[in-house]
Amino acid sequence: MGKTIRDVAALAGVSTATVSRVLAPGTRRVTEGTRIRVLKAAESLGYRTNFIARSLKTRSTMTVAFIVPELANNFFMDVAEGMGEKLMSYGYTMLLASSGNSTEVEKSQLTMLADRGVDGMVVIPASSRGDHLQAIVDRGIPVILVDRIAEGVNLNAITSDNEKGAFELTKALLNDGYRRIAFVGGDITVSTARERLSGFARALAEAGIVPEPELICLGGMEVQDGYERMKAILESPNPPEAMVAVNLMVHLGMERCLLGVRAQVVIAGFDASEYTPFLPACRYIAAQNAVEMGRSAGTTIIEGINEKKAGCFQKGKSGGRVTRLPITIIRHEEEKNGTKSL
Amino acid sequence: MGKTIRDVAALAGVSTATVSRVLAPGTRRVTEGTRIRVLKAAESLGYRTNFIARSLKTRSTMTVAFIVPELANNFFMDVAEGMGEKLMSYGYTMLLASSGNSTEVEKSQLTMLADRGVDGMVVIPASSRGDHLQAIVDRGIPVILVDRIAEGVNLNAITSDNEKGAFELTKALLNDGYRRIAFVGGDITVSTARERLSGFARALAEAGIVPEPELICLGGMEVQDGYERMKAILESPNPPEAMVAVNLMVHLGMERCLLGVRAQVVIAGFDASEYTPFLPACRYIAAQNAVEMGRSAGTTIIEGINEKKAGCFQKGKSGGRVTRLPITIIRHEEEKNGTKSL
């Protein structure tokens, strides 16, 4: 069916080795004449190199896997977009997989992807559990973390300055005069949730405020979780008038709960999206640069892959280096007053 | 480095052929005793089968590529989620790639993915141009279309009943008493846009309304496009009070333009999302079942792959079969009055 390198060799009147020298990446010495003959032969035969065969030989698939907790999440997909672009520019293909927010699924995806021979993996872990990642590293596959840090394994990571983001978000609310501020949502097994809670607490402390336990409404990172937490808050005896949402999904659920309710509350949340201008209670947004995070992850994993290919892998072990991208605080009110910008 | 089938064979005291018979998919006759010995040997060695090598031999990678116009689009990702799940249940891996809304990029993704040996491809084409898809089919790789239909090639497709959806959306607005209704956005090279425009026109015709040319505000499928169309509408001498948005992105841009403007307009649009309840002008939504569409695409492409593997490919050529999933019209007002449901 498909033409092989032998067909090309035959037509060009050279050996398969010469054809390979012309067609394989990395410039090899070939006379310009034979070079052209080979290229023409390949062209006229409609020859396509078989990457499977090449990979078997070279032990490289020029593929990087990106494992995210879920696909239908704008933040993750923005990261993916940035990463895919960067990888493509290096000749790599990105393989996107979803763990469905399950560490179990993540684990099986990981081994499956490793079996399929990806050259490296970038993962946004479903939880902070990271021991299963070690198995991949042990197989000699470079792995880095994005957005969320996992424990039990020493890996390089790219994330945002979550602590500072939450700190500034909270401070902004304090500056606006709010005293009783709640922290809503957050799976404490997820590093970003912990870091944000920590920033929140620091801002309160700096303001000399002792956090009331009932204002720490932890639990979950999904829309449903935000909805439920907010409902509980509204039904509580003395609801706060301002709150920090742990992430976009929780924020969304909170706003959802607020729809059609006359409660006057203000929310500060994470992650900007095309939709945030429409969230009625939203006052501040801590915006991460998702695309940039993706690009950065792309270059980092490729560095890892190159180091490994160069052999300087066993000693280097340059794990645990955490790069934190800055977060921008956006005041979200102009939009609602007609000073639109797009 | 990695253990091979020979290591397992040696430890189990059998030949590599026997190991293969035990480990490869498809049950082969092996004595229960040797079976267990092989399994144990593999286990104790931490043996992992090399899928690259297997693929080279079997000509199957158990991989299906899904090419979407963009990743950061909830509708596409919901489709992907449904498809990935379905494929996984069949032992296939989904490879997600983005064409970045460019037919050129789509084309290069297609050939690259084909070179990498995917068993089948599912594509949401960037435009209606489909001739480049034929090249893939000619290479013997099953291809199906999802959501958007492409021309110049005869392929099976899964999409929604867009014409009917737009028809009912428009009728709903007519029933509410609106007479002057605009159609906003729509790249006419995209099939869904054409179908929706057609349904819109039919509803008007049935109501005995002659569409005013200035109310057909075509152009683009992105947020920016919706914003610009809406701006032009608001600045026009006699703006309509109701409109149909070609898709979620355009709808979003329109609402964005409306923010902080006192105009009283009503929008009917496509695609439900977590965010639609927050869009102030949104009155009706034509909801597609994205996840179901993905599942359906998954089973369809696997059927195609199986047919091909069975050899009944050249004759069958069962192309051009378009499956249309129903669309549900949702009235979007309860949400805003406090009758929330989640």
Place this chain on the structure above:
DNA sequence: CTGTTAGCGCCTTCAA
């Protein structure tokens, strides 16, 4: 600069 040769790891007839 180019050809010969030997596999990469696995699957699969063909014999036994």
Place this chain on the structure above:
DNA sequence: TTGAAGGCGCTAACAG
């Protein structure tokens, strides 16, 4: 039921 042997398509020494 099992083993021996050949080869999938390509690359990488090693000669020449």
